[in-house]
Structure formats: C-alpha cells, structure tokens
Amino acid sequence: MATDYGQGYPLGSGERGRAGFRRLPAALRAPLEGRTWREFLYVLLSLPLSIIGFVFAVTMLSVGAGLLITFVGVPVLALGLASLRGFGALERIRARALLGVEVGDPHPLQARGGFMTWMGAVLKSGVSWRHVVYAVLHMPWAIFSFTVSVVFWTYGWAMLTYPLWFWVFPMHAGQDGIQIYGDDHHRVYLDNPFEIGLTSATGLLVTLATPWIIRALTTVDRVMVFGLLGPSRLVSRVVELESDRGVVVDTAAADLRRIERDLHDGAQARLVALAMDLGLAKEKLAEDPEAAARMVDEAHGEVKVALQELRDLARGIHPAVLTDRGLDAALSALSARCTVPVDVEVDLPARPAAAIEGIAYFTVSELLQNISKHSGARRASVDVWKVEGRLMLQVFDDGRGGADASAGSGLAGLGERLDAVDGILVVESPVGGPTVVTAELPWRG
Incomplete structure (x- = not known):
C-alpha cells in the first residue's frame, strides 16, 4: 500500500527505494553511494593524468635548466610553468566535480606589458612553482592510491560474488575452485559451501571497508589540491584586507x-x-x-x-561617557534611551582598545535601534564579556524575529564593519523569535 507523504501524494517506487536506502547505516550504504564511485573514478583518472603531468614537468624543467646557459632556457621554463598552471586548472575542475572540493583559483599573474614582462611574472610567481611541486609529488601518491584502491575494490567485489562464478573453475579450468595453496603433494581449493561462504563474507567486509579506504586516500588529494593548487593564504589575506x-x-x-x-x-x-x-x-x-x-x-x-x-x-x-567611564556606563546610558526595557551586564577585566570599544558601542546602539523600531519586543538584554583575547557582545530580544543579515539590511552593513576589524557577527532570529545577535571583536587592549 502506498504511503502518504507531504501533500497527500503517494510515493513512487523509486522514491520509496531511495528513502529506504538512506535509512541504511552509512557503512552499508557506502559501497553503492555516488560519492564513493566518484572518488574511485578520481583515483583511476589520477594515474594517467599524474604521469603526464610528472613527465611534462620534469622534461620542461630539465630542458629549460639545461638551456639556461643560453637565453632560450628562460622562455622554455616560462612556457613550462605556464602550461603547468593550465594543468593545475584542470586538476581543480576535476577535484570540484569528483571530490566536491571548493577550491578557488590562485591569484592571476600581474603582467602588464610584453612577452618579457610576462616571462618575469611567471618565473617569479610562487603559484607557478607550487604547481611544479604538485606535478612532481602527485605522481607517486597517485600510483599508490590507484594500486590500493583497485586491489581492494577488485578483490572485495570478486570475493563477495564468488558464489556466483566459482562454477567457472570446475567447468572450464579443470580445478575445484580458487587455489589458495599448492605444492607437489598437496593443494587447497575454495570449493566446499563453508569455504565459499567464508570467502563471500570476507569479500563483504573488504567491500564495506574499501569506500572508507578510498575516502582516506582522496583526503590526501584534497589537501594537496588545497595547499598547492589553490590561492595562497598570504595572497588571500591580502585580498581580504x-x-x-x-x-x-x-x-x-x-x-x-x-x-x-x-x-x-x-x-x-x-x-x-x-x-x-x-x-x-x-x-x-x-x-x-x-x-x-x-x-x-x-x-x-x-x-x-x-x-x-x-x-x-x-x-x-563618540559619546563622552564612553571615553570617560567605559562600556558599562555608556551601554547603560544607551539602554535607558531604548523604548524597550533592557538589562545590561558588562563583565570585563579591563578596557579594550579605544577603537574596539567604540565599535562595540555603536554595534549595540544599532542593534537596540533595530529592537525599538522593528522587533515588537517586550524586553531585551545586552551582555558583554571577554574570552580568550576576544570581546564578546550578545544582544537578545523576545520580539517577532525574522531578522536576516543576508537580505541587504542594516545588519549586513554592521557585519561588514565588524569584518573590517576581524570581527564576526552571528544572527539567530527564527520567525516568531527570539532574536539573538552575537558579535565577536578582537580585544587589542
């Protein structure tokens, strides 16, 4: 009998099958999941691609270094490095498609001018040389992961399905089953029901373990792609700043x-x-x-x-009370002007830097204005404390909720201001309330 779901529409057989499959433990689902097969395909493709990249990198570097005695070696090296950057772009696409790795493209070359300027930019770029390191290091790892994955995957499924094809040996090979030992006097075959069942059970265990082995192997690939083919942390930090x-x-x-x-x-x-x-x-x-x-x-x-x-x-x-008496007194004066009763609790061992103190004050000020104008709250609270070198603010109200910092509101601008000083703004505001806004700022006392 069909089971009603959602708006009363019966589940189709395919939907029921997928729902039942998702209810299986992860260990049993893993050999049949799309993620496992995509990771296995990644490992299979890594072997030929890594060999091509390794051979190309070593050849271009060797030829370019050998020709450095003449000027010809410089453009050879530059062209080789540029080609490896293209190879890295292919690897990032492959990692996104098969491993789900969201790695950004590295910082582009800053080469404004002719061919000579471009060559200099390529040769001086740390990104280019990181692509060389990736091409050299990835090949031995790709060989290892390919061998381990194929052996475990092949033997696991072969042993698991052994009861289905063991008849091939007595019918076509002239032996009772798979031979696991043999000498001039004695041979051991997997041929009786117990041995066949034990082989199949062992294959099941290997098959269930193989997806996790592949996942562990591809974790190393993820780290290599992130660390060597993605943007450097220094450049990313400069762009962010x-x-x-x-x-x-x-x-x-x-x-x-x-x-x-x-x-x-x-x-x-x-x-x-x-x-x-x-x-x-x-x-x-x-x-x-x-x-x-x-x-x-x-x-x-x-x-x-x-x-x-x-x-x-x-x-x-900049309020004078903040300069003279600090956050406790300033926030108390600020809460007194709010249209909603506000409880203020400030627990700070000392005063933070004046700039951070000002940002904290105006953050609370804007949040209290939002509460007065939009929340419909009956009460609110402001808590300020210090933890591990960070100044923490939390503003609570029991209003209608539904505040969204991603909707281009004042909260979004407030989040950008905090981000500019390495701060963080977190908004939790389900429809119906309550709303809790937590801000984190560097102390810089």
Whole structure:
C-alpha cells in the first residue's frame, strides 16, 4: 500500500527505494553511494593524468635548466610553468566535480606589458612553482592510491560474488575452485559451501571497508589540491584586507556625509535662523523694546534646541561617557534611551582598545535601534564579556524575529564593519523569535 507523504501524494517506487536506502547505516550504504564511485573514478583518472603531468614537468624543467646557459632556457621554463598552471586548472575542475572540493583559483599573474614582462611574472610567481611541486609529488601518491584502491575494490567485489562464478573453475579450468595453496603433494581449493561462504563474507567486509579506504586516500588529494593548487593564504589575506580597507573607507565617507548633512540640516540651519532673529531684534530694540525682547526670548529657545542637537550629534560621533567611564556606563546610558526595557551586564577585566570599544558601542546602539523600531519586543538584554583575547557582545530580544543579515539590511552593513576589524557577527532570529545577535571583536587592549 502506498504511503502518504507531504501533500497527500503517494510515493513512487523509486522514491520509496531511495528513502529506504538512506535509512541504511552509512557503512552499508557506502559501497553503492555516488560519492564513493566518484572518488574511485578520481583515483583511476589520477594515474594517467599524474604521469603526464610528472613527465611534462620534469622534461620542461630539465630542458629549460639545461638551456639556461643560453637565453632560450628562460622562455622554455616560462612556457613550462605556464602550461603547468593550465594543468593545475584542470586538476581543480576535476577535484570540484569528483571530490566536491571548493577550491578557488590562485591569484592571476600581474603582467602588464610584453612577452618579457610576462616571462618575469611567471618565473617569479610562487603559484607557478607550487604547481611544479604538485606535478612532481602527485605522481607517486597517485600510483599508490590507484594500486590500493583497485586491489581492494577488485578483490572485495570478486570475493563477495564468488558464489556466483566459482562454477567457472570446475567447468572450464579443470580445478575445484580458487587455489589458495599448492605444492607437489598437496593443494587447497575454495570449493566446499563453508569455504565459499567464508570467502563471500570476507569479500563483504573488504567491500564495506574499501569506500572508507578510498575516502582516506582522496583526503590526501584534497589537501594537496588545497595547499598547492589553490590561492595562497598570504595572497588571500591580502585580498581580504584590501576589501576590508575599502569597507572602512566607504564607512568613514558615509559617516562624514551623515555628519555634514546633520550639521547642515540641523544645527547650522538653526544657527542661521538665530542670527537673523537676533539681527531683527537689534533693529527693533530702539523703536519696539517689547517686540525685541520677545524675539530675543525666542532666540534663546532656539539656542537651547541647537545645543541639544549638537550634543546628540557629538554623542553619535563618540559619546563622552564612553571615553570617560567605559562600556558599562555608556551601554547603560544607551539602554535607558531604548523604548524597550533592557538589562545590561558588562563583565570585563579591563578596557579594550579605544577603537574596539567604540565599535562595540555603536554595534549595540544599532542593534537596540533595530529592537525599538522593528522587533515588537517586550524586553531585551545586552551582555558583554571577554574570552580568550576576544570581546564578546550578545544582544537578545523576545520580539517577532525574522531578522536576516543576508537580505541587504542594516545588519549586513554592521557585519561588514565588524569584518573590517576581524570581527564576526552571528544572527539567530527564527520567525516568531527570539532574536539573538552575537558579535565577536578582537580585544587589542
């Protein structure tokens, strides 16, 4: 009888078969899984490809080094290294397709100019020489892994299926079965039911173990592809730092534009109006003192508003309480302005670097603003502590949840700011809540 699933549609026989197969233990599924066969195909292809790469690398290096006494050796070496980079690209594609290795392409050559410039870039590139190392080292490993995989895979399946084909020996080979021992006086064959069954059971064990052996062998291939054919950690770090520097510059420019806009539209506009009002009051002072007094009184009120706007703006740039008293007092003052009751707990043995302290403050500030505007929460909490040289922040609210840092929201920009200083932002916000945002920053005290 078909089993209902999902929206009431019956499972087909193929779907039932796949569901049943997935319920088997991993050890029993492994010999039939697609991953095992893809890894085995990778091992099989590695042997001819590694031999070709090894022979080409050794030949080009030998010929190029031998010809270095003349200028001809330099372009030979450069062309050989460039060809090995192409061979490395093929290996990365093969590793992605068969091993599931997501390895990025190495940093491209920075060669702007003619053929001489290109040759120099190829010869000086560490990526090129890492491809040479891969071509030389991979061949002996490919031979070893090919031999082990083929022997275990072949013998495992052969012994497992021995009951199906042992009849070939008495019918066509003139012997009772597989001969496992023989001399001039005595021979031992696998021919009785017990021995045939034992052979099949041994084959089953070998067959079940072989996928894990292949997986262990291809793990070494994964390491070699990552370490020798992928981008170097130093170059990746430089690219990451360049990207982070761009984020920092953009953020600083955006903050400057915001400050300029707030000054122009707020305090500056009020001060201009105040100057005009005081000028009118000065003109009326002689002929209408009472009107002048009223205008001065109104100007006094405008001064108070302008001062408050300037204080708010200064607090947005860097609050004085943070400089004077640290995160505990600054976050307590910040939580007092939130529309949701906030519990603040700061447990720090000392103060971190001023820049990190400022980033932590503005991170909590933006998160509390999000809680006030979007969460619908009844309560929230802020916890700050230090662990293993890192400053940890955690902001919790019991609101409606559904916050998504990958949707291009303010959380995404906040994550980029933290990333620019080697920080991390983790958002856990299931629909229906609660929302927990955890930030990690370097201490740099």
